[in-house]
Amino acid sequence: MKLVKVYVTLKKSVLDAQGEAIKSAINTMGYDKVADVHMGKYFELSFADDYNAMEKDVDAICDELLANPNIETYRYEIAEAE
Template sequence: MYIAKIYVTYKPSILDPKGESIKSALHRLNYETVTDVTMGKYFELKLEADAATVESTVQAICDQLLVNVNMETYRYEIEALEVQ
């Protein structure tokens, strides 16, 4: 069994309105050292797959469902889970 931790954010060329709102609020709270905020999505998937297919499965899930590939980019980490 594996766990995939998937991080999704806007591509650098796409305006992140929620991130900009958070940055503005932080500046109003006198956190002027914050220069950029990126807001994104986080997913955890548990997969019962073999080592040869787990990475391609995660990529397919991201490309087909979790990520708008026109506006967003993603990265993931896959960890093997010990079955008890």
């Protein structure tokens, strides 16, 4: 059993309005040491078994469904799951 952890974040050149809003809320709460906040999405995909084309499939799933390649980038790591 394989667990693929996918992190999708906005490209650096894209304005992260959500992150800005969260940063402002955190600062208003009194935590003024937080200098910057970025928000993204996190996915866990479970595969019953490892197979040769798994990374190719994960790339395709990210490009076609999980991330918008125009404004977002993604990275993932593959872990063993119990």
